[in-house]
Amino acid sequence: MPDKKPLFSIAATTYNHGDYIKATLKSVLEQTIQDFELILVDDGSTDNTKEEVLSIKDERIKYFYQAPTGLPACARNRSIERTCGRYIALLDGDDIWSQEKLERSLGVFKENPETDILCHDVNVTNEKANSKRRVRFGPYPKDLYSKLLWEGYCFGISMSVLKKEVFFKYNFWFDEDKRLFAVEDYEFFLRLAKSQKFNFYYLPEALAEHVVSEKGAILNNVDRNAKNLLYLFDTHIKKHNYDTPDKKERIAKRRSSLIRSIALLYNYRRNYSKSRLWFIKAIKEYPFNINNYLGAILSSLKIRVGTI
Numbered sequence: 001m002p003d004k005k006p007l008f009s010i011a012a013t014t015y016n017h018g019d020y021i022k023a024t025l026k027s028v029l030e031q032t033i034q035d036f037e038l039i040l041v042d043d044g045s046t047d048n049t050k051e052e053v054l055s056i057k058d059e060r061i062k063y064f065y066q067a068p069t070g071l072p073a074c075a076r077n078r079s080i081e082r083t084c085g086r087y088i089a090l091l092d093g094d095d096i097w098s099q100e101k102l103e104r105s106l107g108v109f110k111e112n113p114e115t116d117i118l119c120h121d122v123n124v125t126n127e128k129a130n131s132k133r134r135v136r137f138g139p140y141p142k143d144l145y146s147k148l149l150w151e152g153y154c155f156g157i158s159m160s161v162l163k164k165e166v167f168f169k170y171n172f173w174f175d176e177d178k179r180l181f182a183v184e185d186y187e188f189f190l191r192l193a194k195s196q197k198f199n200f201y202y203l204p205e206a207l208a209e210h211v212v213s214e215k216g217a218i219l220n221n222v223d224r225n226a227k228n229l230l231y232l233f234d235t236h237i238k239k240h241n242y243d244t245p246d247k248k249e250r251i252a253k254r255r256s257s258l259i260r261s262i263a264l265l266y267n268y269r270r271n272y273s274k275s276r277l278w279f280i281k282a283i284k285e286y287p288f289n290i291n292n293y294l295g296a297i298l299s300s301l302k303i304r305v306g307t308i
Contacts, residue, residue, distance in 0.1 A: 008036040009085030013075040014093025018048040043075040044068025073174035073184035095158035116198040138202025145193035226262040256286035275299040
């Protein structure tokens with residue numbers, strides 16, 4: 001007799017999350033819904049991640065170590081490929097779920113059976129600054145693609161739950177192109193929204209917590225991420241023929257906003273010289289936003305204004 005398939009498959013990835021992984025897994029094991037499997041793909045960790053994972057004895061946790069690819073998309077796809085649940089909840093190895101995460105998600109799918117993809121809010125904490133703020137991703141408009149392209153990313157990996165059909169029927173996967181490192185999730189949801197094949201649901205509850213780490217992919221590779229973020233935006237502009245005279249100003253505004261976000265990351269890291277240079281780039285891209293000038297001045301004065 002075949003094994004009963006779990007209701008939820010948790011597709012988790014990790015890389016050098018030894019300081020966080022046990023708390024992450026504990027938050028899954030303490031869910032009010034226990035009908036799940038957890039597929040954890042380790043993308044070549046060199047710290048004590050493996051030992052921390054294997055110290056937890058639960059047959060629902062399936063741990064797979066692979067040679068390092070340096071691509072979160074690759075590890076995420078390998079994790080999803082091994083799942084067999086009805087719903088797939090994505091998870092990064094340094095995030096924490098509230099106990100009701102799966103229960104609240106299941107409630108959405110039951111009450112709104114047309115829903116294919118849901119996302120909820122997250123609390124972002126900074127241990128060094130002893131601060132916490134809530135990141136709200138919604139509400140989602142009917143034209144979600146335009147919101148994503150022109151206003152910015154409004155999803156989160158550890159906050160997203162998808163029906164298995166998104167991957168296994170419609171063949172949507174994370175793009176493993178190296179030029180999309182650290183923005184592969186943004187690209188994934190852009191592509192989902194553009195396809196108009198799916199119904200998105202925003203759940204206005206903070207059911208997860210993310211701790212800002214200086215070792216994270218975003219803060220640790222700012223220049224590379226900046227290049228990849230601009231590449232992603234420019235690719236969509238060209239692919240969908242938005243590079244027209246009537247959209248010239250809108251494109252410049254958006255590119256300037258993306259560049260400013262990089263300047264703020266450098267400012268957050270107290271790399272004021274690079275922050276100032278990126279603010280100047282933002283001014284050159286679109287010289288009519290006073291925030292770019294203020295940022296350049298404050299970075300020149302070595303005043304920290306960036307947040308994450």
